[in-house]
Amino acid sequence: MPIASAHPLLSVAALVAGYGRPVVGPVDFTLARGEVLGLAGPNGSGKSTLLSVLAGAGRRFAGSVDLAPGVEISWQTQRQPAVAGIPLNGRELLALTGASAAGLPPWLAARLDERLDRLSGGQLQFLHLWACLQAPADVILLDEPTNNLDPQGVAALGAAIAARAAAGAGIVLVSHDDDFVAAACQRVVRLPGGPRP
Amino acid sequence: MNLELLSDPLFLWPCLTGLVFALLLPLCGAYLRLRGEWLAALSYAQMAAAGSLSAAALALPLVLGGPAAAFLAAAVKNAFEEAAEATRGAAYAMLLLAGWGTAVLLAANLPLAERLGHALFDGQLYFTDRSHFLAALGAFAVAVPLLRWLSRPLLLSHFYPDFYRARGRSSRRLHLAFDLVVAGVLALATTSVGVMAAFALVFIPPLAAAPWARSWRAALWLGALLGGLAHLLAFALALVLDQPFGPVLALLLVLLGAASALLARGFPRIAA
Numbered sequence: 456m457p458i459a460s461a462h463p464l465l466s467v468a469a470l471v472a473g474y475g476r477p478v479v480g481p482v483d484f485t486l487a488r489g490e491v492l493g494l495a496g497p498n499g500s501g502k503s504t505l506l507s508v509l510a511g512a513g514r515r516f517a518g519s520v521d522l523a524p525g526v527e528i529s530w531q532t533q534r535q536p537a538v539a540g541i542p543l544n545g546r547e548l549l550a551l552t553g554a555s556a557a558g559l560p561p562w563l564a565a566r567l568d569e570r571l572d573r574l575s576g577g578q579l580q581f582l583h584l585w586a587c588l589q590a591p592a593d594v595i596l597l598d599e600p601t602n603n604l605d606p607q608g609v610a611a612l613g614a615a616i617a618a619r620a621a622a623g624a625g626i627v628l629v630s631h632d633d634d635f636v637a638a639a640c641q642r643v644v645r646l647p648g649g650p651r652p
Numbered sequence: 653m654n655l656e657l658l659s660d661p662l663f664l665w666p667c668l669t670g671l672v673f674a675l676l677l678p679l680c681g682a683y684l685r686l687r688g689e690w691l692a693a694l695s696y697a698q699m700a701a702a703g704s705l706s707a708a709a710l711a712l713p714l715v716l717g718g719p720a721a722a723f724l725a726a727a728v729k730n731a732f733e734e735a736a737e738a739t740r741g742a743a744y745a746m747l748l749l750a751g752w753g754t755a756v757l758l759a760a761n762l763p764l765a766e767r768l769g770h771a772l773f774d775g776q777l778y779f780t781d782r783s784h785f786l787a788a789l790g791a792f793a794v795a796v797p798l799l800r801w802l803s804r805p806l807l808l809s810h811f812y813p814d815f816y817r818a819r820g821r822s823s824r825r826l827h828l829a830f831d832l833v834v835a836g837v838l839a840l841a842t843t844s845v846g847v848m849a850a851f852a853l854v855f856i857p858p859l860a861a862a863p864w865a866r867s868w869r870a871a872l873w874l875g876a877l878l879g880g881l882a883h884l885l886a887f888a889l890a891l892v893l894d895q896p897f898g899p900v901l902a903l904l905l906v907l908l909g910a911a912s913a914l915l916a917r918g919f920p921r922i923a924a
Contacts, residue, residue: 510817542861543868547868
């Protein structure tokens with residue numbers, strides 16, 4: 456469904472989020488189509504928790520999360536699924552989320568027909584990221600996407616994020632890597648402090 | 653006994669019935685293995701055996717008792733999962749013990765159940781007839797398209813467990829559908845090939861196929877092929893050596909699984 460670009464894809468207002476108890480908030484921001492928004496802050500400040508609430512997994516204690524009608528979310532978490540002994544190859548993984556292989560960096564495109572358990576940790580991480588990033592979705596949530604990536608992978612990820620945003624997606628990115636956040640994001644919401652007492 | 657007996661309808665129907673399940677069960681097993689639920693197969697098979705014996709005790713059709721008990725097991729397992737994720741493994745163990753306890757008590761107290769119990773636990777495929785074959789074909793015709801339809805959600809649940817949740821949808825009904833398909837197939841297979849042979853066909857062919865397949869699709873084909881070949885060889889061996897079918901098939905599959913693991917370790921460059 457086409458969504459008017461004048462309206463934000465995602466609006467977060469006075470959001471207090473957590474699991475058993477509040478971990479982060481109140482937080483306010485909006486996300487527009489084509490925008491890359493960074494969530495930054497020290498460990499324990501609730502960046503990943505906030506993403507999980509946006510994806511409908513965590514608990515909202517106060518405030519609101521509003522999605523424009525018809526918006527689809529794609530969410531990459533830090534959890535790495537077990538791949539050892541599972542005979543699934545890269546092409547099949549991309550097909551699961553509906554992601555296209557077009558535009559994959561050559562160093563990974565050449566290995567698409569290999570099983571996931573034959574890829575290196577960095578190649579597997581990038582493939583998982585690609586499957587989420589290129590899945591049909593309007594809002595893409597990325598949680599610490601640079602984990603396990605070498606400088607070549609980080610550079611390719613930055614380019615892929617920029618291209619996906621240019622194609623019309625809104626992206627929320629959580630990372631402890633301030634340099635990457637500064638390079639990849641047009642706007643940064645900084646979450647205060649560490650874990651709540 | 654000799655292989656000429658295979659042309660006898662008395663042995664032909666059991667052979668064909670077992671072959672259909674030997675092709676189908678490894679497909680179910682591939683997804684159970686993906687989900688880490690291989691023990692579920694044994695609990696469904698055990699519950700199906702208990703259901704069949706209960707049906708015999710109540711003078712009801714066996715073909716209803718087994719699937720009914722297996723479907724009940726699938727429903728109980730899903731209820732456990734909804735209550736708490738951590739109880740998943742406990743549900744299988746309890747269902748397994750409930751099925752075993754019920755079956756053994758029935759067999760110990762009712763002569764009819766005792767005879768049937770021997771057939772179910774020894775894997776005496778030779779008791780099957782044309783009706784079992786038609787039931788197996790029906791199960792194949794229903795289960796294969798359903799598994800094909802469920803394949804993507806099941807794989808997504810493993811690799812992207814939050815894929816549906818992030819899109820505001822639930823995959824719980826899809827998982828229940830898978831549990832019911834597996835329970836139904838295992839129930840029918842158990843009443844034809846026996847508890848442990850059915851379990852062995854679910855568990856070992858996908859395990860043996862995994863190191864050699866370069867894709868999920870290839871693994872499904874290879875698993876089914878290994879299951880079918882193992883069944884035919886076991887059937888011929890059991891006939892020639894005049895042995896019960898179930899243990900022969902189980903031991904053959906164990907050898908196959910061990911050989912696959914050793915070869916994959918010894919020749920990693922040949923493995924996929």
